[in-house]
Amino acid sequence: MLLTIHNQHLKKVAFIDNNKQKTLNYYDDTWTRQLETGSSTFEFTVFKRSVQSDMLGYKAYKTLHDKAFISFKYKQQTYVFNVMRVEEDEHTIKCYCENLNLELLNEYSNPYKAKEAMSFKQYCDTLGLLNYSALSIGINEVADFKRTLEWEGQDTKLARLLSLANKFDAEIEFETKLNPDSTLKSFKINVYRENGDEHQGVGRIRTDIRLEYKKNLKSIKRTVDKTGIFNAIRPTGKTEGDDPKEVTIGGMVDPIKEKNAKGILEFYQDGDVLYAPISRQMYPSAFAPENNDDQWIRKDLFVESDNQKVIRAAGLKALKKAAYPAVTYEIDGFLDVEIGDTIQIYDNGFSPALNIRARVSEQTISFTNPQNNKTTFANFKELENRLSSNLQARLEQLIEESRPYSIRLSSSNGVAFKNNTGTSIITPALLKGSKELSEVVWKWQLGDAAITTGNTYTANGSLITGAVKLTVTAYLNNKEVARDYLSLVNVNDGARGEKGDRGDRGPQGIQGLQGPKGDQGIPGAKGADGRTQYTHIAFADNASGGGFSQTNQNKPYIGMYQDFNQADSSNPTFYRWTKWRGDDGAAGIPGKPGADGKTPYIHFAYADSADGRTGFTVNGGSTKRYMGTYTDFNQADSTDPTKYKWVDVLGNVELGYRNILLNTLDMTKYHIQNSSGGDKANIFSYDNSDDSVVINSGTQPTYRWWGLSWDMSIKSVKKGETFSIRLPIYRYSSVALNSSVNLMLKNHNKNSSLFNYDLSNSKPDSWEIHNITFTADKDFEFDGYNFYIFIAKSGKIKVGKPIMVRGNIVPKDWVSAPEDTENIINSKADQAITQEQLNKLAERDALLKAEMETKAAADLVEKWINEIKNLSAVEEAGRKEAELAAIRASERIVDLQRKVGELKLMTEFVDTYMSQSEEGLIVGRKDGASKVLVSNDRISFISGGKEVASISQGVLQIDNGVFVKSLRIGRFVTMQDPTNPNRNLTLYVGGT
Numbered sequence: 006m007l008l009t010i011h012n013q014h015l016k017k018v019a020f021i022d023n024n025k026q027k028t029l030n031y032y033d034d035t036w037t038r039q040l041e042t043g044s045s046t047f048e049f050t051v052f053k054r055s056v057q058s059d060m061l062g063y064k065a066y067k068t069l070h071d072k073a074f075i076s077f078k079y080k081q082q083t084y085v086f087n088v089m090r091v092e093e094d095e096h097t098i099k100c101y102c103e104n105l106n107l108e109l110l111n112e113y114s115n116p117y118k119a120k121e122a123m124s125f126k127q128y129c130d131t132l133g134l135l136n137y138s139a140l141s142i143g144i145n146e147v148a149d150f151k152r153t154l155e156w157e158g159q160d161t162k163l164a165r166l167l168s169l170a171n172k173f174d175a176e177i178e179f180e181t182k183l184n185p186d187s188t189l190k191s192f193k194i195n196v197y198r199e200n201g202d203e204h205q206g207v208g209r210i211r212t213d214i215r216l217e218y219k220k221n222l223k224s225i226k227r228t229v230d231k232t233g234i235f236n237a238i239r240p241t242g243k244t245e246g247d248d249p250k251e252v253t254i255g256g257m258v259d260p261i262k263e264k265n266a267k268g269i270l271e272f273y274q275d276g277d278v279l280y281a282p283i284s285r286q287m288y289p290s291a292f293a294p295e296n297n298d299d300q301w302i303r304k305d306l307f308v309e310s311d312n313q314k315v316i317r318a319a320g321l322k323a324l325k326k327a328a329y330p331a332v333t334y335e336i337d338g339f340l341d342v343e344i345g346d347t348i349q350i351y352d353n354g355f356s357p358a359l360n361i362r363a364r365v366s367e368q369t370i371s372f373t374n375p376q377n378n379k380t381t382f383a384n385f386k387e388l389e390n391r392l393s394s395n396l397q398a399r400l401e402q403l404i405e406e407s408r409p410y411s412i413r414l415s416s417s418n419g420v421a422f423k424n425n426t427g428t429s430i431i432t433p434a435l436l437k438g439s440k441e442l443s444e445v446v447w448k449w450q451l452g453d454a455a456i457t458t459g460n461t462y463t464a465n466g467s468l469i470t471g472a473v474k475l476t477v478t479a480y481l482n483n484k485e486v487a488r489d490y491l492s493l494v495n496v497n498d499g500a501r502g503e504k505g506d507r508g509d510r511g512p513q514g515i516q517g518l519q520g521p522k523g524d525q526g527i528p529g530a531k532g533a534d535g536r537t538q539y540t541h542i543a544f545a546d547n548a549s550g551g552g553f554s555q556t557n558q559n560k561p562y563i564g565m566y567q568d569f570n571q572a573d574s575s576n577p578t579f580y581r582w583t584k585w586r587g588d589d590g591a592a593g594i595p596g597k598p599g600a601d602g603k604t605p606y607i608h609f610a611y612a613d614s615a616d617g618r619t620g621f622t623v624n625g626g627s628t629k630r631y632m633g634t635y636t637d638f639n640q641a642d643s644t645d646p647t648k649y650k651w652v653d654v655l656g657n658v659e660l661g662y663r664n665i666l667l668n669t670l671d672m673t674k675y676h677i678q679n680s681s682g683g684d685k686a687n688i689f690s691y692d693n694s695d696d697s698v699v700i701n702s703g704t705q706p707t708y709r710w711w712g713l714s715w716d717m718s719i720k721s722v723k724k725g726e727t728f729s730i731r732l733p734i735y736r737y738s739s740v741a742l743n744s745s746v747n748l749m750l751k752n753h754n755k756n757s758s759l760f761n762y763d764l765s766n767s768k769p770d771s772w773e774i775h776n777i778t779f780t781a782d783k784d785f786e787f788d789g790y791n792f793y794i795f796i797a798k799s800g801k802i803k804v805g806k807p808i809m810v811r812g813n814i815v816p817k818d819w820v821s822a823p824e825d826t827e828n829i830i831n832s833k834a835d836q837a838i839t840q841e842q843l844n845k846l847a848e849r850d851a852l853l854k855a856e857m858e859t860k861a862a863a864d865l866v867e868k869w870i871n872e873i874k875n876l877s878a879v880e881e882a883g884r885k886e887a888e889l890a891a892i893r894a895s896e897r898i899v900d901l902q903r904k905v906g907e908l909k910l911m912t913e914f915v916d917t918y919m920s921q922s923e924e925g926l927i928v929g930r931k932d933g934a935s936k937v938l939v940s941n942d943r944i945s946f947i948s949g950g951k952e953v954a955s956i957s958q959g960v961l962q963i964d965n966g967v968f969v970k971s972l973r974i975g976r977f978v979t980m981q982d983p984t985n986p987n988r989n990l991t992l993y994v995g996g997t
Contacts, residue, residue, distance in 0.1 A: 006023070006077055006079075006372040007020060007021070007022050007024075007077060007078075008020065008021040008022070008031065008049070008075055008076075008077050009021075009075070009076045009077065009187065010065075010068045010069060010073055010074075010075060011073060011074035011075070011076060011085075011187060012068070012072065012073060012074075013072040013073070013074075014188075015074055015085075015183070015187055015188050015189055016186075016187060016188070017186075017187045018068045018073075019058070019065040019068045020065075021049075021051060023372075023373065027056055028056050028058075028065075029051055029052070029054065029056055029065055029066055030051070030052060030054075031049045031050060031051050031373070032049070032050055032373050032374075032950075033048075033049060033050040033099075033373070033374075033950075034047070034048065034049035034050075034371055034372055034373050034374075035047070035048050035049075035369060035370075035371055035377070036369070036370045036371070036372075037367070037368070037369050038344045038367065038368045038370075039344070039366070039367050040176070040207060040208075040344050040345050040364070040365065040366045040367065040383070041167075041366065042163075042167060043167075043176070043177045043178045043179050043194075043207070044103065044104055044105055044163070044179065045084070045086075045103075045104045046086075046101070046102065046103050046104070047075065047084075047086045047102045047103075047104075048099070048100060048101045048102065049099070049100060050097050050098070050099045050100075050950060051066060051069060051097065051098045051099075051100075052066075052096065052097055052950065053066045053095075053096055053097060053098060054066070066098060069088070069091065069098050069100060070088070070091060071088055071089075071090075071091050072088075073088045074086065074087055074088065075088060075100070075102050076183065076187070080343075083181055083182060083183050084104060084181065085104065085181045085183065085189075086102035086103060086104050087102060087103055087104070087105065087106060087107065087110075088100050088101075088102050089101055089102060089103050089110075094951070094952070095945075095952075096938075096947060096950060096952075097950040097951075104179065104181070105163060105179065106140075106192075108162060109134075109140070109161070109162045109163045109166070110161065110162075110163055111161065112161065112162050113159045113160065113161055113162070114132050114133065114134070114156075114159065114160055114161070114162050114165040115159060116156055116157050116158060116159065117131070117132060117155070117156050118154075118155040118156075119152075119153050119154050119155065121153065122151035122152055122153045123151055123152070123153075123154075124147075124148065124149075124150065124151050125142075125145065125147050125148065125150065125169065125170075125173050125175070125196060126142055126145065126148070128154070128169055129142065129166075129169070132162075132165060132169075133162075134162050134165060134166050134169075135194075140192050140193070140194055141191070141192070141193055141194070142193065142194055142195075142196065143180060143193035143194065143195045144195040144196060144197065145195075145196045146175070146196060146197050146198045146204075147173045147174075147175045147196055147198060150173055152172055152173060153312075154169075154172050155309065156168065166194075170196065173196075174198070174199040175196050175197060175198060175199055176196075176197045176198075176199055176200065176206040176207045176345070177194055177195065177196055177197070177207075178194070178195045178197075178207045178344070178345070179192070179193070179194055179195075180192075180193045180194075180195060181193075195207075200345075200347075200364060200384055205345075205347065206345060206364075207344060207345030208343055208344060208345020208346040208347065208364065208365065209343075209345075209346055209347070210346075210347045211342060211346050211347060211348045212349075214340070214342065214348045214349075215348070215349050215350075215351065216336070216340070216348060216349070216350040216351070217350075217351045217352075218351065218352040218353060218354050221338075222336065222337075222338060222350065222352070223337040223338050224336075224337045225334055225335070225336050225337070225350065225352050225354075225359070226334065226335040227332065227333070227334050227355070227359070228332070228333045228334075228335075229330045229331075229332050230330055230331045230332075230333070231288060231329075231330035231331070233327055233331070234284070234288055234302065234327055234328070234329070234330060235302040235303060235304040235324075235327050235328070236280065236281040236282075236284035236285045236288065236301055236302050236324075236328050237278055237279070237280050237281070237285075237301040237302065237303040237304070237324075238278065238279050238303065238304050238305070238306055238320050238323060238324045239253070239277055239278045239279075239303065239304075239305050239306070239320075240253075240254060240279070240305075240306045240307075240308055240316045240317065240319060240320030240323075241253050241277075241305070241306070241307055241308070241316065242307070242308045242309070242310045242311050242312070242313075242315075242316045243307075243311060244311045245311065252310075252311050252313065252316060253277035253313075253316075254274065254277050254279075254313050254316055254317045254320070255276045255277035257274070257313055257317070260273070260274035260275070261273065261274045261279075261317070261321065262274070265283070269283065270282060270283075271283050272321065272324065272325070272328075274317070278303070279317070279320050279321055279324050280301065281324055281325075281328040283328075284328035284329060285300055285301055285302075287329075288302070288330075289302075290302050304323075304327075306319065306320055306323055308320070334350075334361065334363065334382065336350070336363075336380070336382050338380070339375075339378040339379055339380050340365070340380045342365055342380070343365065344365055344366075344367075344368060345364060345365060346364065346365050347362060347363070347364050347384075348362070348363060348365075349361070349362055350362070350363055350382075362384075363382040363383065363384060364382065364383055364384040365380055365381070365382060366381050366382060366383035366384070367380075367381040367383075368380050368381070408437050408438035409437075410435060410436070410437055410479070410486045410487040411435075411436045411437075411487060411489075412433055412434070412435060412436070412477060412479055412487050412488070412489040413433070413434045413436060414431060414432070414433055414434075414477065414489065414491055415431070415432050415434075416429045416430065416431050416432075416464075417429055417430040417432075418430070420464070420491060420492065420493050420494065421493075421494045421495075421496065422464075422466030422469055422493070422494070422495040422496070423466075423495070423496050423497070423498075424466075424495075424496075424497050424498060425466045425467045425469070425470075425495055425497070426466050426467070427466045428463055428464060428465050428466065429463075429464045430461050430462070430463050430464075431449075431461060431462040431463075431464060431475070431477075431491065432460075432461050433445075433447055433460075433461075433477055433479070435479045435481075435486070435487060442481070444481070445479050445480065445481060446458065446479070446480040446481075446483075447459060447460055447462075447477060447478070447479060447480075448477070448478045448480065449462040449475065449476070449477055449478075450475070450476045451464075451468065451469075451473060451474075451475050451476075451493075452473045452474060462475070462477070464493050466495055469493050469494070469495040470495060471494070471495065472492055472493070472494045473492070473493050473494075474490055474491070474492055474493075475490065475491045475492070475493055476488065476489075476490055477489050477490070477491065536569045537569065537571075538567055538568070538569055539567065539568060539569065539570065539571055540565065540566075540567050541565065541566055541567070541568070541573045541574060541579075541580070542555075542563065542564070542565050543555045543563075543564045543565075543573070543577075543580055544556075544557050544558055544559075544560040544562065544563055544564070545560055545562045545564060545577065545580075545582060546560055546561065546562065547562060547582075548562060548582045548584070549577065549582070550562075550564065550577025550578070550580060550582060551577075553575070553577045555573055555575075559586075560586075561584055561585070561586040562582050562583065562584050562585065562586075563582070563583055563585045564577070564580025564581060564582045564583070565580060565581055565583075566579050566580050566581060603638040604638065604640075605636055605637070605638060606636065606637060606638065606639060606640050607634060607635075607636045608623070608634065608635055608636070608637070608642045608643060608648075608649070609623070609632065609633070609634055609642075610622065610623045610632070610633040610634075610642065610646070610649050611623075611629035611631065611632055611633070612629055612630075612631045612633065612646065612651065613629055613630060613631065614631065615631060615651055615653070616646065616651065617631065617633050617646030617647075617649055617651050618646050621644070621646050623642045623644070630653060631651045631652065631653055632651070632652055633646065633649025633650060633651045633652075634649060634650055635648045635649050635650060663810055663811070663822070663823065664808045664809065664810060664816075664819070664820050664821060664822040664823075665717050665718045665719050665809050665810065665811070665822065666715045666716075666717055666718075666792055666807055666808060666809050666822060667715060667716045667717060667718055667822050667824055667825060668715060668716060668825065669715060669806050669807060669808070669819070669821060669822065669825065670821040670822075670825040670826070670829070671825075672691060672696050672697060672698055672806060673691045675689065675691070675698045675713050676713060676714050676715065676716070676790055677689055677712075677713065678712045678713060678714035678753075678790060678793055678795070679710045679711060679712045679795060687701070687703075688700065688701055688702060688703075688711050689711075689713070692803060695772075695803070695805070696805070696806065697733075697735070697803040697804055697805045697806075698713060698803065698804050699801070699802070699803050700712070700713065700794075700795075700796055700800075700801065700802050700803075700804070701737075701740065701801040702740075702796045702798070702799055702800055702801070703740065703799065703801075704740070704741070704799045710795050710796070710797055711795060711796050712793055712794055712795025712796070713793075713794050713795075713804060714790035714791065714792055714793045714794070715790065715792040715807065716789055716790050716791070716792075717787060717791055717792060717809070718822060718824055719787070720786070720787050721784070721785065721786050721787060722759060722781045722784065722785045722787075723781065723784055724781055724782060724783050724784050725780060725781065726780070726781045726811070727778065727779070727780045727781075727811070727812060727813045728778070728779060728780075728781075728809060728810065728811055728812070729776075729777065729778045729809070729810055729811075729812060729813060729814060729815040729816070730748075730762075730775070730776075730777040730778075730779075730807065730808070730809045730810075730815070731774060731775075731776060731777075731807065731808045731815055731816050731817075731818075731819065732748060732764075732774070732775045732777065732794075732804075732805075732807045733772055733773070733774050733775075733804070733805030733806070733807075734746070734764050734767045734772070734773055734775060734802055734803070734804060734805070735767075735770075735771065735772050735773075735802060735803035735805070736764075736767040736768065736769050736770070736773075736800075736801075736802050737769070737770065737800075737801040737802065737803075738769035738770050739801065740799060740800055740801035741799055741800075742765060742796075742799065742800040743798050743799045743800070744796070744797035744798035744799070744800070745763060745764075745765045745796075745797050746763075746764040746765050746767070746794075746795070746796050746797075746800060746802055747761060747762065747763060747764060747765075747794070747795060747797070748761070748762040748764055748775075748777075748792075748793070748794050749761050749762075749793045749794075749795070750785075750787075750791055750792060750793070751791055751793045752785070752786060752787060752788050752791065753788060753789075753790070753791075753793075754788045755788070759781060759783070759785040760779050760781075762775070762777055762779075764794075764802075767802070772805065776815040777815070778813050778815060792807065792809065805819075806819040807819070808820060917929065917930050917931065918930075918931055925938055925939050925940035925941065926938070926939040927939075929947070935947065935948045942957060942958070943955055943956070943957040944956040944957070953965070954966075976993055977991055977992065977993055978991070978992050979991045980992070
């Protein structure tokens with residue numbers, strides 16, 4: 006496609022042609038045309054490049070500016086566009102254009118009220134829509150129409166022109182023609198009658214094109230929407246003057262009555278209301294009985310007029326638009342037709358098959374990327390069956406004749422008799438398809454008995470022995486058309502048998518209810534007084550405690566012990582010593598003196614708001630929530646909050662470690678929340694092999710709900726509180742799960758839940774740990790045993806020890822609730838073990854726990870240190886190699902030196918090129934997708950015509966990037982945690 010560039014006087018000044026290599030080329034082009042506005046837009050991007058026609062001081066791409074016009078020919082039609090917006094950088098120019106002149110787009114038309122009825126052209130002349138815009142009327146299908154119109158506010162001339170066309174029930178299109186020398190020949194507006202049953206409007210009916218599903222149509226989606234439907238409307242207006250009166254359509258001498266194509270009344274007027282009776286029958290008001298008169302869905306409409314005919318016409322138009330559901334269609338694909346063209350679409354994927362007519366309302370075309378082409382359709386209308394009445398009747402006759410006859414039999418008292426007593430009347434019916442036929446002759450025969458005739462048959466039990474076949478035959482016009490059979494059965498009581506032997510003893514009955522609670526037991530002996538445990542820390546110069554100090558944290562060894570005395574011991578042998586600070590390394594080899602540089606300063610500030618404007622201070626931020634930082638070469642701190650980057654230093658990170666679920670320590674004492682009347686002993690059981698509880702509901706076709714529950718140490722939750730759950734579940738595949746397995750935090754008395762989690766997707770035949778974190782979305786009260794796990798129908802699962810904690814960190818393992826541990830200790834008070842022994846055990850357990858936690862923390866820190874050492878070694882080796890390479894390169898002899906001045910040296914390959922000029926060195930692809938530009942003071946990385954990264958004045962700037970492993974800034978490294986990929990670490994690594 007050839008694009009022509011014109012100056013402000015429409016004279017040709019340059020060309021853009023993708024079919025030629027030595028001209029400007031364009032890409033990212035989009036041409037959009039709209040039926041509703043009659044206008045179109047065109048946008049495209051051009052690379053700044055030198056072409057063959059360039060002269061000294063003149064570049065072709067410099068003609069693309071805000072005063073230019075763009076034109077091209079498409080299907081023998083010329084399209085001219087005004088360049089409205091230009092976006093330019095060092096390498097590309099992007100233009101956004103519209104096909105109308107500035108007067109229509111930007112100039113405004115004032116309010117106006119006509120004193121008499123005028124034509125479309127008279128309004129254009131009076132409102133100044135055509136006088137100064139070089140626009141004239143071409144085709145005018147509404148030239149004979151006159152209207153009395155009013156506009157209250159200001160509009161652009163284009164908006165006023167579109168409003169005028171709408172008030173005349175018309176559509177418009179703009180047509181531009183150029184002379185051979187590219188100057189303007191004509192700029193016309195064509196006015197067409199609005200599209201309808203009798204008029205096409207813009208475009209033409211394309212009988213040569215038919216879209217059909219699976220042939221030249223990918224898919225079509227139909228949407229039926231009746232949300233805005235109504236079938237009665239009362240339109241009103243008002244008179245002018247200081248005391249306006251309401252004007253209705255009541256009392257008009259010619260009330261309207263309109264029938265549809267089938268002769269059925271579809272719209273009529275009664276008094277001051279317009280009605281749509283067919284719509285009322287199809288869509289009555291909700292829940293109204295069939296014989297209720299108030300089945301109308303009514304709407305009131307105000308019309309800016311005092312003319313009854315105008316008011317009624319506006320009301321009828323609104324009623325026709327809303328009397329039936331809005332049906333829209335979405336079509337996938339592009340069709341090479343013109344705006345406004347009407348085509349036929351057929352899709353047998355619907356039932357009945359979809360046969361519709363649609364207009365092209367919008368079209369998007371890209372000359373460089375046809376995959377983006379898109380056609381949008383509107384004005385859909387379903388087409389009726391066009392078969393002639395005779396052909397339709399013959400078709401229905403053939404269908405009717407192909408249907409088989411069938412007999413349907415019914416009985417008044419069944420078909421089985423006992424002891425040869427009773428009667429039953431058999432009534433037949435002859436069907437052809439679903440239609441029941443009359444004037445049928447019926448013949449009956451019971452077994453081998455004589456044939457009888459009648460519309461019914463009375464079966465007598467006294468005539469039936471065992472099983473007897475009753476034959477029924479249907480005759481039409483003395484011709485047998487169908488036959489069917491019915492079996493009649495008689496059963497006699499047998500002789501009374503002898504008395505049987507005495508049966509075995511039955512199973513024991515159901516266990517009785519639990520008895521009343523007993524009296525309070527005798528109080529136990531008073532336990533020993535509890536003691537408070539203390540941790541003591543000291544510092545030393547060696548592993549034996551030499552240079553002992555309890556305050557100097559700069560010493561290389563740290564010692565710790567625990568006892569029940571508050572005072573710290575000064576005896577070094579009490580402490581367990583561990584080295585926690587390494588020795589200083591030897592001084593490194595001095596580096597070469599660097600260039601004189603500026604001293605960077607980092608500045609800190611504190612505030613109470615995220616933008617730093619509330620409570621701003623640069624001194625003492627211990628009580629502030631937000632901290633701001635920035636770096637420059639000035640020592641003084643700025644008081645401008647906008648210079649700082651603000652972060653929330655008091656973020657909500659909660660650590661959960663206290664189990665709030667009670668009675669999880671002893672899984673044999675599980676609580677059955679719901680057994681739905683089943684056998685609890687078979688449904689619920691304890692598995693000693695892995696300390697778990699089994700729920701086996703077996704095969705159940707209906708909802709029964711079998712579940713376990715645990716009580717909690719909390720009785721309520723506030724909105725916004727966060728909790729984490731660790732729940733082991735083992736799902737058996739041997740029992741099919743036909744509904745769901747759920748975890749629910751539930752108030753059973755109120756039958757309401759705070760949180761629900763689906764466990765149905767647990768791995769079969771293996772343990773799966775469900776790690777769950779949630780935040781309460783409301784305040785909630787508990788009533789006991791609220792941690793509820795249940796099976797709705799069939800299934801079999803095992804539940805391991807659960808734990809639920811406050812905070813957003815899921816525990817790595819289960820721990821018992823403190824209340825459970827306390828209950829066990831209290832229950833042992835009357836046994837042989839003493840409180841003193843319990844204290845010693847607790848002391849030993851605490852020491853062991855502290856030692857293990859210290860070891861785990863040391864192992865984790867050791868991993869981090871090794872990772873940092875590896876990063877530092879790689880970084881140091883890479884930097885030294887780069888410096889040596891730079892020295893070797895600077896010492897090489899220059900083999901070739903060329904002075905190109907204003908010229909350019911270019912080397913081309915198959916897909917890439919390299920050029921040298923005074924602007925710099927360019928290495929890139931020929932299609933302009935990506936390239937590298939090296940200039941005097943900048944290295945630019947360009948992708949898709951945009952700079953995405955650059956190096957200038959010692960600064961590397963990247964728009965978007967990914968650091969896969971680590972990033973070092975100064976003496977800190979930000980890296981992925983080797984032990985947990987879901988978090989990052991920022992660590993101090995030192996350095997000079």
